[in-house]
Amino acid sequence: MWTWFYKLASPPHVYAAAGALTPWFAVSAAAAIGYGLVGGLVFAPPDYQQGDAFRIIYVHVPSAWMSLFGYTSMAVAGAIALIWRIKIGHAVAAATAPIGASFTVLALVTGSLWGRPMWGTYWAWDPRLTSELILLFLYAGVMSLRSAFEDPARGDRAAALLGIVGLVNVPIIHYSVVWWNSLHQAATVAKFGKPDMVGSMLWPLLSMFLGFMLFHGAVLCMRLQGEVLNRERQAKWVREAITA
């Protein structure tokens, strides 16, 4: 089984698989985001308290989820690379970081734009907002640390370690609205049992989430191909791959 796993994670295999998966992810993402946008902006009724401002959730919530998913997958990929010395893990972690950071910026700015009409302010040092901002700093730290070393292998290891340490912030973000008094509303979708949303609002949101996930997959595959080429440019298989 380990032989199969190592073969699966070999750079030529990952490069080819990423290239083959990219169009599938991209087309599925476009369909899911298209459905989510039409459902969320046109067919979902206005919220009885927030009016049409609630429609911001169709980009805010999926981007916030993606910021956490991106960080978790980056840390797990780094851990796999450190523990089992599977070097493709570092490439996955390096490719994931800028995507996750961009979704974190999107979550923070859209949350701020939602906060102005609902809370009367663009920013508050609220536990959820502050921990999400710390997540952005962690992404920036991981990316900076990776490029701060002359030896790329040392940069990879240092970035993976920081990524793993920073993983402690992910449950803090998720449970901040439960553990502390927060302006931010509690979970309405990610609840075990019945979500507090009607179907006409919920389905477009889930579709946007799926679309953002697939989009993340498409962009990750593209970046991963570049990352693998940068790391393996002296390898024999690269000649065949880039002339194919």
Added chain:
Amino acid sequence: MTPNGFWSMGGYARFVWPCFALAAFVLAWNVWSASRYRAAARTRARRALAMAAGGHA
């Protein structure tokens, strides 16, 4: 929903539309950045291969 109601977003247009515009920008930036990164890596790999072939000749 009427066209006017759609664009005015019940008076919240100046908050709602910038969010969707920023989301479109972030998604477009990701695609542009990733394809540029991959293209640059391919160019570097081709150059490295050409140099290696030149060295052996």
